[in-house]
Amino acid sequence: MSEALIKCPVCGDLLVEVEAALNRTWGNVLATSFGSSQLQIRLEGKDWMPFMIADRSAKGLYCTKCGSLKIAPSIEEHRTALGLEP
Numbered sequence: 001m002s003e004a005l006i007k008c009p010v011c012g013d014l015l016v017e018v019e020a021a022l023n024r025t026w027g028n029v030l031a032t033s034f035g036s037s038q039l040q041i042r043l044e045g046k047d048w049m050p051f052m053i054a055d056r057s058a059k060g061l062y063c064t065k066c067g068s069l070k071i072a073p074s075i076e077e078h079r080t081a082l083g084l085e086p
Helices: 026-032 076-081
Strands: 015-020 038-041 049-053 058-063 069-072
Touching: 015 069
Parallel strands: none
Antiparallel strands: 015 058, 038 049, 058 069
């Protein structure tokens, strides 16, 4: 993928490829008694659905100018629940 073709939809600057994840810290583990984190999304008129779970990474694009982040779910069942090709 050519970085010259990847533009930020928010500010128009270039996006760089990154890896995104919900990583638990020891402080989080102690505060939540080993509770897990989920990034969830909801389409208008639909229920919340998991997009990413802790300790599973996904491909992402990050804007170093404005900080916007685009991520794609890497877990097959999440992609299926979103209606994406597996």
